[in-house]
Amino acid sequence: MASVELQNIIKDFGSTRIIQGVDLKIEEGEFIVFVGPSGCGKSTLLRLVAGLEDISGGDLLIDEEVVNKMSPKQRQIAMVFQSYALYPHMSVFENMAFGLELAGGSKEDIRRKVMDAAQILELEELLERKPKQLSGGQRQRVAIGRAIVRNPKVFLFDEPLSNLDAALRVQMRIEIAKLHRDMQATMIYVTHDQTEAMTLADRIVVINKGRIEQVGSPLELYHRPANKFVAGFIGSPKMNFLPAEVVELLADGVRVKALDSGSVVVPVEGSQLSVGDRVSLGIRPEHLAVSATGPLSGTVEVIEELGESHFLYVRMGDGELITVQGKGDAKARRSEKCNLQPVDAHLHLFDAGGVALPLLQQHEDKAKALA
Amino acid sequence: MTPTDAAVHKTAPPTRAARTERSDLTSSRLRAAFLFLLPMMTVLGVVAGWPLVRTIWLGFTDANLVDLSVTEFIGIENYYAVYDGEAFGLLVDPEWWNAVWNTLWFSVISVSLETALGMAVALVLNLQFKGRGLVRAAVLVPWAIPTIVSAKMWSWMLHDQLGIINELLMGVGLIAEPIAWTANPDTAMWAVIMVDVWKTTPFMALLILAGLQMLPGDIYEAAKVDGVHPVKVFFKVTLPLIRPALVVAVVFRALDALRIFDLIYVLTSNSTTTMSMSVYARQQLVDFQEVGYGSAAATLLFLVIALITTLTLMAGKVNLSEDSK
Numbered sequence: 001m002a003s004v005e006l007q008n009i010i011k012d013f014g015s016t017r018i019i020q021g022v023d024l025k026i027e028e029g030e031f032i033v034f035v036g037p038s039g040c041g042k043s044t045l046l047r048l049v050a051g052l053e054d055i056s057g058g059d060l061l062i063d064e065e066v067v068n069k070m071s072p073k074q075r076q077i078a079m080v081f082q083s084y085a086l087y088p089h090m091s092v093f094e095n096m097a098f099g100l101e102l103a104g105g106s107k108e109d110i111r112r113k114v115m116d117a118a119q120i121l122e123l124e125e126l127l128e129r130k131p132k133q134l135s136g137g138q139r140q141r142v143a144i145g146r147a148i149v150r151n152p153k154v155f156l157f158d159e160p161l162s163n164l165d166a167a168l169r170v171q172m173r174i175e176i177a178k179l180h181r182d183m184q185a186t187m188i189y190v191t192h193d194q195t196e197a198m199t200l201a202d203r204i205v206v207i208n209k210g211r212i213e214q215v216g217s218p219l220e221l222y223h224r225p226a227n228k229f230v231a232g233f234i235g236s237p238k239m240n241f242l243p244a245e246v247v248e249l250l251a252d253g254v255r256v257k258a259l260d261s262g263s264v265v266v267p268v269e270g271s272q273l274s275v276g277d278r279v280s281l282g283i284r285p286e287h288l289a290v291s292a293t294g295p296l297s298g299t300v301e302v303i304e305e306l307g308e309s310h311f312l313y314v315r316m317g318d319g320e321l322i323t324v325q326g327k328g329d330a331k332a333r334r335s336e337k338c339n340l341q342p343v344d345a346h347l348h349l350f351d352a353g354g355v356a357l358p359l360l361q362q363h364e365d366k367a368k369a370l371a
Numbered sequence: 372m373t374p375t376d377a378a379v380h381k382t383a384p385p386t387r388a389a390r391t392e393r394s395d396l397t398s399s400r401l402r403a404a405f406l407f408l409l410p411m412m413t414v415l416g417v418v419a420g421w422p423l424v425r426t427i428w429l430g431f432t433d434a435n436l437v438d439l440s441v442t443e444f445i446g447i448e449n450y451y452a453v454y455d456g457e458a459f460g461l462l463v464d465p466e467w468w469n470a471v472w473n474t475l476w477f478s479v480i481s482v483s484l485e486t487a488l489g490m491a492v493a494l495v496l497n498l499q500f501k502g503r504g505l506v507r508a509a510v511l512v513p514w515a516i517p518t519i520v521s522a523k524m525w526s527w528m529l530h531d532q533l534g535i536i537n538e539l540l541m542g543v544g545l546i547a548e549p550i551a552w553t554a555n556p557d558t559a560m561w562a563v564i565m566v567d568v569w570k571t572t573p574f575m576a577l578l579i580l581a582g583l584q585m586l587p588g589d590i591y592e593a594a595k596v597d598g599v600h601p602v603k604v605f606f607k608v609t610l611p612l613i614r615p616a617l618v619v620a621v622v623f624r625a626l627d628a629l630r631i632f633d634l635i636y637v638l639t640s641n642s643t644t645t646m647s648m649s650v651y652a653r654q655q656l657v658d659f660q661e662v663g664y665g666s667a668a669a670t671l672l673f674l675v676i677a678l679i680t681t682l683t684l685m686a687g688k689v690n691l692s693e694d695s696k
């Protein structure tokens with residue numbers, strides 16, 4: 001267990017700057033998840049923490065000690081790879097014991113540690129098997145077991161579940177959550193998966209092009225995204241963005257008119273705006289409902305039925321395609337006109353530069369109550 | 372006719388037709404395969420099969436280059452015969468056994484050295500560094516030179532009076548007077564081994580490099596994170612994983628080394644200290660014109676190599692099946 005601190009971390013590959021100055025403080029025992037689009041530098045950042053890549057600039061501190069020049073072993077981290085990275089010619093037991101043998105512990109000691117880990121991960125039956133005789137989920141458990149036995153200060157996971165099928169992913173996700181709760185270890189976890197990020201993280205770090213866009217708890221990012229990028233990245237399906245124009249500045253928000261539609265009042269602090277400004281109106285699919293009197297109107301293009309819910313893809317007058325999520329079966333028909341009513345309290349407004357306008361305090365409380 | 376019968380009759384003929392069609396297809400495929408193989412088989416039969424059979428046959432005759440028309444069958448007398456209580460023939464010829472031991476000694480030492488050095492070179496070539504492609508190509512040069520050329524080149528470099536090696540060694544004061552590397556019985560075999568190692572290490576390195584490049588990179592990162600010492604990683608991870616490639620490389624090289632002729636012949640001619648089985652057979656055949664006796668030697672050489680290959684492959688198989696357990 002340890003704290004990890006990144007101070008203006010920079011990484012260049014040749015002349016390309018891949019990590020552009022990242023500052024982040026991770027508390028002891030925290031579960032941090034890195035998310036971001038493919039190629040944004042999540043793996044690179046993790047490998048910098050691991051010591052598999054040299055840091056080009058800035059400082060990395062583990063337990064308040066600068067570790068830039070230390071080997072992965074000296075940093076006392078353990079890493080679980082997406083590809084499992086098991087030694088193919090060793091049994092499960094040997095795979096887990098391999099890293100321990102040098103540490104100087106007695107045979108009995110090593111055996112006990114491996115057995116403990118095997119018990120936690122329910123691998124006892126499989127200790128004599130070779131990796132190729134295991135299923136994907138079992139292999140991933142061995143990889144995690146190999147990390148556990150070393151009793152590291154920090155666990156690093158690089159998309160550990162992305163090679164597993166959906167059902168197994170859910171099961172392993174729960175096991176990792178349990179592991180974190182039981183071990184109280186500091187964990188840094190990279191994923192593409194929204195659900196993994198939302199369910200596992202104490203705090204999510206959204207990365208884009210080698211920069212941190214926002215750091216916060218899952219719900220914070222969901223309810224108060226700092227900018228359009230985070231708003232679009234967190235939440236699935238993606239938030240809808242409608243080009244809009246400021247028509248009136250009110251005490252309880254800003255009235256905007258989506259082009260070619262009616263107007264809505266967004267409960268944000270609008271003091272930096274003036275009437276006529278171009279803005280972007282953000283509405284999550286789950287915060288839109290079909291209603292005859294709704295201010296937004298368009299034509300239903302595609303309907304997707306999922307059973308417990310449904311998605312409507314509605315083409316707005318100005319050509320934008322927006323997604324609407326509803327409960328149960330869809331009542332709308334394809335090619336029909338329909339009006340949409342947003343939940344005012346959950347609207348987001350972004351200025352021309354994509355930065356979110358701060359929510360008004362009273363509405364934030366209301367939003368919390370609603371959530 | 373019951374409905375069932377009708378059904379059977381309706382379905383049966385197409386099935387039968389399909390079956391004959393399929394076997395037609397198979398047989399036409401087999402015919403095509405045979406046609407494609409035929410030229411190859413013919414060539415092999417002419418250039419390899421026939422000489423082999425003829426050599427084995429000549430081994431049972433008293434053929435002599437002076438007049439091949441008076442050749443007579445003499446049974447196994449080339450191998451073993453007793454006249455007046457004294458044994459003659461290859462199997463009791465100390466020179467033949469000397470050649471066998473020379474060949475085995477040469478093969479074991481040179482293949483071991485080449486494997487060790489080839490491994491080292493392959494490990495270096497497997498690293499990421501600037502100009503790696505160039506170095507890889509450069510390393511292959513000794514192997515690309517025809518043996519006769521490189522043997523001649525080395526024989527000049529090793530020459531006792533004019534050779535650059537003696538000059539260099541004397542220049543740095545390692546030796547006081549020139550050494551006749553290829554003529555001196557103490558150094559001749561080592562000179563041969565050294566040149567062979569120089570020439571063939573690149574081949575070994577290339578085969579091992581191919582094995583190394585098949586290895587997954589992530590396990591090395593895992594080992595690094597686990598803090599396993601690189602030397603231990605080499606012996607516990609790399610070596611076991613490339614063993615199949617290594618066995619193949621060693622077998623290839625050993626087969627080659629057991630037939631060694633050109634290098635030894637160019638460097639040391641017919642000297643007994645370095646004479647290999649092939650050199651012995653050539654000497655009998657060409658210098659002494661004893662076609663029958665020389666053919667018998669060639670046949671034995673073939674048998675020795677076949678035996679060793681079979682043993683090696685069997686040992687390799689045993690190991691491989693242990694691996695997959």
Ligand SMILES: Nc1ncnc2c1ncn2[C@@H]1O[C@H](COP(=O)(O)OP(=O)(O)OP(=O)(O)O)[C@@H](O)[C@H]1O
Nearest residue numbers: 013014018036037038039040041042043044045192
């Ligand atoms: N060794 C390297 N040399 C040069 N560029 C690299 C190297 N490793 C990564 N990059 C580049 O750095 C960027 C970030 O890569 P990284 O693997 O960190 O992305 P990622 O966020 O993990 O993406 P993904 O979600 O697809 O795994 C990419 O543009 C990649 O091309």
Ligand SMILES: [Mg+2]
Nearest residue numbers: 042043044158
């Ligand atoms: Mg990645």
